[in-house]
Amino acid sequence: MSGPVVVGVDGSESSLTAVAVAAREAALRGVGLRLVHAFGWPSVHTPLKAPPWSATGVREMVDGTLADAELRARTIAPDVEIAREVVVGEPVMVLELETRTASLAVVGSRGLNRFGSLLLGSTAGHLAAHGRCPVLVMRGRPEPAGPVLLAVDGSPRSAAAVGFAFAYASLHGTPLRALHAWNTHTERSYGAPGDPPFVTYDEDRLRDEEERLLAEAISGMTEKYPDVEVERRLVRGRIRHSVIEATAGAGVVVVGARGRGGFTGLRLGSVSQAVLHHAQCPVAVVRAEEE
Incomplete structure (x- = not known):
């Protein structure tokens, strides 16, 4: 998709970090950048002694927030075309709509909990589960020189993430770095068609099958991107723990929105959720193309 890179802005340091990353991504991809601020009225739970909000004050606050974000973006990518958008609505719904025409959405992992702000904690989780384009959540400490960590589960739905x-x-x-974690409880169907899952605990056989699965998952991509240096890493252990541990030192970790064994209607798998909450680097969540 050749759509713009969209980034949620609320003025927090987390969102400004997301703006800087989004500007670099837009420059690399040769597309525009959209700075989006979702605007909503104060909730009924606003303290009684809170100061009244005037239209002028709100406009100045929003304009200042977007101006700071644009300045940060232009410092990073001066040649990128930048559009600023203020939209009235719930942040999660506003950004979900933006993902329908974007090539990438970038959000901070945490935002500001105040009037006019994007609640990026909840927004990040919602977009990861329901966004129509890849969603990059800025968390942990980015390592620009670190490798791309790809969590491979071997399911057909993970092809888009690969x-x-x-x-x-x-x-x-x-x-x-293509990482595939497995253990003796990993569900696979080996042998004859009538064999049930968990039919064997022959570790050598299981390891061979998992190695084959990892190789097949990335085989087409190694030919398409011969310039990419690939390391295949097969790890036996708890899947979520293994992936999270491997995020230390990575530039970004890429996971599918829902992998092997996901339930219909559950758009974010357990591994993806765990990585989103505990990874030590930015997390890119990619949904299957057919969804």
Whole structure:
């Protein structure tokens, strides 16, 4: 998709970090940048002694927030076309609509809990589950020189995440580490068609099958992106723990919105949710193309 890079802005340091990253991504991709501020009226729970909000004061606050964000973006990517948008509505719904025409959405992991702000904690989780384009959540400490960490589960639905990870690595000129975690409780169907899952605990056989699954998951991409240096890493252990541990030192971790074993209607798998909350680097969540 050649749409713009969209970033949620609320004036917090987390969102300004997201703006800087979004500006770099827009420059690398050769697309525009949209700075979006979702505007809503104070809730009924506003303290009685809180100062009244005037239209002029609100306009000045919003204009100042977006001006600071644009200045940060232009410092990073002076040649990128930048659009500023103020939209009345719930932040999660506003940004979800923006993802329908964007090539990438970037948000901070936490925002401001005040009038006119984007509650980026909840917004990030909602967009990761329901966004129509890849969603990059800025958390942890970005390591620009770190590899792209791709969490491979081998499911057909993860193909979009694999493609995004390779394209991202090629765009940034960084190596890619394809990680596949497994254990003896990983559900697979081996052997004859009538064999039930968990039919065997032959560890050598299981390891061979998991190695084959990892190789097959990335085989087409290694030919499409010959410039990307790839490291395949097979880890036996708890899947969520293994992926989270591997995020230390990574530039970004890429996960699918819902992987193997996901339930219909549950748009964000348990591994993706755990990574989103505990990763030590930015997290890119990519939904399957057919969704």
